[in-house]
Amino acid sequence: MKELSVNQDHAKLHKVIALLKQKDLDGLIIYSGGTCSILRPSYLHYFSEFKPMGPRNAAVISKSGNIGLLVEPKWDEVRASRKSWIRDVRGTSDFLDDLLKLIRQLGITGSIGVVGSKEMTHNVYTTIEKQAELVLADDIVEEIAREKTPRELEIVRATSGIADIGFNAFLEKARVGIREYELAAEMEFAMRCAGADDIFILLSSGKHNFEMHEPRDRRLEKGDVLIGEITPVLEGQFIQLCRTVVLGEPTPLLRQKYEILVRALEETLLEVKAGVSAAVIAKAMNRVISEAGYAEYCYPPHMRARGHGFGAGSIAPGGAIDEDTRANLERDQVVVIHPNQYLPEVGYLACGETYLITDTGVEGLSETETRLYVKEG
Amino acid sequence: MEAMQPTLRNGRNVWDQINMPAHEFHERVRKVREKMQEKQMDVLLAYGNAFNDYANPCYFSNYVIRLPRGALVAIHKEGEVVLFFEGASRGLSSAKKTSCVEDVRPCPDVSRGYTQYLKEKGLTPSTVGCVGLKQLMPHYQRKLLTDALEGCTLINADPMIREMRMIKSIRECDQIRRSSRIVKGIINFLPDISFPDMNERAVEASIIREARFEGAEDVRVLFGRPQEPKWALRPSEETFIERGVAVIVYLAVAYERYWSEGIRTFNTMENSFSFPDLKKTETLYGELTKRIKPGKAISQCYEETVGEIQKSGRDYIAEYGLGEGIGLSLNEWPILDKKATGNLEEGMCLTLRMCISDKNMGAVMIGNTFFTSKTGLEALTI
Numbered sequence: 162m163k164e165l166s167v168n169q170d171h172a173k174l175h176k177v178i179a180l181l182k183q184k185d186l187d188g189l190i191i192y193s194g195g196t197c198s199i200l201r202p203s204y205l206h207y208f209s210e211f212k213p214m215g216p217r218n219a220a221v222i223s224k225s226g227n228i229g230l231l232v233e234p235k236w237d238e239v240r241a242s243r244k245s246w247i248r249d250v251r252g253t254s255d256f257l258d259d260l261l262k263l264i265r266q267l268g269i270t271g272s273i274g275v276v277g278s279k280e281m282t283h284n285v286y287t288t289i290e291k292q293a294e295l296v297l298a299d300d301i302v303e304e305i306a307r308e309k310t311p312r313e314l315e316i317v318r319a320t321s322g323i324a325d326i327g328f329n330a331f332l333e334k335a336r337v338g339i340r341e342y343e344l345a346a347e348m349e350f351a352m353r354c355a356g357a358d359d360i361f362i363l364l365s366s367g368k369h370n371f372e373m374h375e376p377r378d379r380r381l382e383k384g385d386v387l388i389g390e391i392t393p394v395l396e397g398q399f400i401q402l403c404r405t406v407v408l409g410e411p412t413p414l415l416r417q418k419y420e421i422l423v424r425a426l427e428e429t430l431l432e433v434k435a436g437v438s439a440a441v442i443a444k445a446m447n448r449v450i451s452e453a454g455y456a457e458y459c460y461p462p463h464m465r466a467r468g469h470g471f472g473a474g475s476i477a478p479g480g481a482i483d484e485d486t487r488a489n490l491e492r493d494q495v496v497v498i499h500p501n502q503y504l505p506e507v508g509y510l511a512c513g514e515t516y517l518i519t520d521t522g523v524e525g526l527s528e529t530e531t532r533l534y535v536k537e538g
Numbered sequence: 539m540e541a542m543q544p545t546l547r548n549g550r551n552v553w554d555q556i557n558m559p560a561h562e563f564h565e566r567v568r569k570v571r572e573k574m575q576e577k578q579m580d581v582l583l584a585y586g587n588a589f590n591d592y593a594n595p596c597y598f599s600n601y602v603i604r605l606p607r608g609a610l611v612a613i614h615k616e617g618e619v620v621l622f623f624e625g626a627s628r629g630l631s632s633a634k635k636t637s638c639v640e641d642v643r644p645c646p647d648v649s650r651g652y653t654q655y656l657k658e659k660g661l662t663p664s665t666v667g668c669v670g671l672k673q674l675m676p677h678y679q680r681k682l683l684t685d686a687l688e689g690c691t692l693i694n695a696d697p698m699i700r701e702m703r704m705i706k707s708i709r710e711c712d713q714i715r716r717s718s719r720i721v722k723g724i725i726n727f728l729p730d731i732s733f734p735d736m737n738e739r740a741v742e743a744s745i746i747r748e749a750r751f752e753g754a755e756d757v758r759v760l761f762g763r764p765q766e767p768k769w770a771l772r773p774s775e776e777t778f779i780e781r782g783v784a785v786i787v788y789l790a791v792a793y794e795r796y797w798s799e800g801i802r803t804f805n806t807m808e809n810s811f812s813f814p815d816l817k818k819t820e821t822l823y824g825e826l827t828k829r830i831k832p833g834k835a836i837s838q839c840y841e842e843t844v845g846e847i848q849k850s851g852r853d854y855i856a857e858y859g860l861g862e863g864i865g866l867s868l869n870e871w872p873i874l875d876k877k878a879t880g881n882l883e884e885g886m887c888l889t890l891r892m893c894i895s896d897k898n899m900g901a902v903m904i905g906n907t908f909f910t911s912k913t914g915l916e917a918l919t920i
Contacts, residue, residue: 240773354743
């Protein structure tokens with residue numbers, strides 16, 4: 162094991178120490194199981210600025226400000242040392258043993274806060290529990306992630322640019338004869354070349370879609386309605402575009418129905434700003450769609466969430482915004498608002514994009530317009 | 539080997555019943571029920587989650603987890619097999635199309651899903667075989683499940699399933715051959731391409747695109763720059779690849795659930811990769827493959843291969859491991875290690891990695907996927 166490092170002068174560390182003292186905790190473990198989810202914050206990635214790869218990784222912080230980062234696999238220590246601001250980085254091939262050693266070396270003897278406990282397996286949780294009283298503490302990172310730094314906002318905008326590139330590839334490469342998985346491959350290629358760390362694509366094609374799903378073998382046909390959820394991620398920040406493209410001239414009925422969704426989005430945006438309940442998103446959207454005669458299709462099993470938050474350290478106001486969401490919207494939250502809707506006459510349609518919440522309303526992050534797109538051929 | 543996991547399994551998701559017919563799964567269920575009877579188990583719970591550990595439920599259902607969530611297959615001693623997956627009901631149609639299980643149930647949490655199922659059916663199992671629950675299931679979910687099964691005897695059934703999965707059926711081997719064909723194709727494709735932007739991200743994007751077009755479900759790429767003073771394999775970075783340097787490329791591809799892995803060391807030209815002259819290294823690697831034969835103790839295979847490297851006078855870099863089983867997971871049993879127990883058997887599919895120091899290139903790494911035949915290793919990615 163390495164010698165203990167000196168305290169690092171980092172804003173996130175200072176904030177964590179203040180919160181540990183406030184909550185009377187002796188230390189904190191920020192844990193990651195090595196996955197990155199669209200509907201869950203990546204706490205360790207956000208805090209350490211290192212995206213973990215192995216199945217068990219943790220930053221351990223004492224209330225006096227000593228800190229160590231433990232990563233699997235052992236050889237990933239080289240990358241972690243380069244990427245993270247944490248200076249004491251230790252690759253491990255015996256995670257549990259080394260975690261306990263690190264806790265002891267940092268002089269943590271009292272209650273330990275745990276962030277990311279839902280990613281901990283039985284072995285990990287019970288091993289630490291034997292050593293100390295554990296207190297669930299996701300709110301510590303959620304709290305420090307509330308305020309976005311200029312750098313984070315820069316990443317938000319860069320990711321939005323990548324999503325636009327993904328949509329342009331969707332539109333450009335969609336053609337009769339291409340298979341769904343080939344089209345998804347072209348979109349992924351375009352977004353990766355534009356700098357995305359990873360991509361989340363749901364895509365569906367057909368004359369009448371029931372859902373968005375992962376790409377299949379189906380070849381696109383003339384008259385198909387293509388729906389896509391295009392979501393690149395950069396440094397833990399996701400941005401989403403929900404778009405519908407028709408291969409060939411759409412029917413007047415389809416145009417008319419899509420307009421309902423565009424109107425639902427426009428009317429919803431009029432009500433969104435910092436300080437109001439996030440539930441207004443679902444309520445406003447459902448009102449417009451219900452008035453058009455589709456009230457029963459606004460709720461499960463047809464539809465549920467009308468949007469969700471995105472962020473590396475926090476996905477506030479939540480992973481699913483519906484009429485029961487209690488959280489209020491706050492300035493600089495990144496929220497996808499999507500009146501995606503199943504309509505019995507035309508099937509499932511995708512419509513929506515990601516916004517930055519401001520004090521007076523929203524800032525649209527996408528450069529591409531929300532409308533029904535038509536691709537000839 | 540570990541590599542960065544995706545946020546979504548973005549690739550082609552189909553169940554090709556010609557490649558993997560339903561009776562293959564039914565046969566596995568029949569066999570496992572025989573084993574359950576021997577151990578007097580009332581039910582077997584096979585749990586998996588996320589992108590690296592979907593194998594346990596997939597082995598009995600063909601269901602693949604496409605998000606960092608869990609799935610559970612419950613095999614009771616009689617009656618229908620039930621699949622629980624974490625997700626909304628809108629995922630049901632897709633799950634049914636790609637799985638051989640009729641009774642598929644979406645739920646927010648598989649522990650709750652199974653507990654409700656027991657109530658619904660009025661079942662009270664007394665002995666429960668657990669697969670993957672301890673190592674993979676989040677603690678809070680496992681607690682919920684074990685609380686609900688209070689009074690039941692829980693048996694660790696991991697070794698039982700591990701044993702079944704270690705020896706691949708002909709159809710499983712064929713699937714690994716298919717994913718290996720993609721790996722091999724891309725390894726050979728790399729030197730044929732001119733990259734306008736010789737950047738790790740751009741190279742990775744091209745590799746992934748090529749693999750996706752071949753039907754890859756998941757693709758993992760790592761790069762290594764062994765001439766750098768402190769190097770290790772890592773995911774791509776926004777980094778220019780200079781001319782005249784050594785680059786190690788690790789590639790793993792999953793096709794219709796089954797993985798294959800290949801590793802090569804390249805030299806770089808102006809805008810492309812080339813294969814360096816590695817005859818001596820390749821000959822040494824060839825010698826290693828001859829040391830691994832069915833019937834031999836796995837620990838002996840390890841000792842002999844590492845001994846062979848040391849005899850050659852090259853420094854063996856052990857960090858990445860010599861290899862392990864491959865199939866529904868990139869990391870399966872058996873593990874080629876000195877502590878391994880048991881013998882190598884016909885039907886196992888393995889990876890074999892050799893990473894050694896090199897005075898010109900810093901280090902050289904070669905890795906491939908193999909099928910263990912009666913007579914020895916058959917390379918699938920060369």
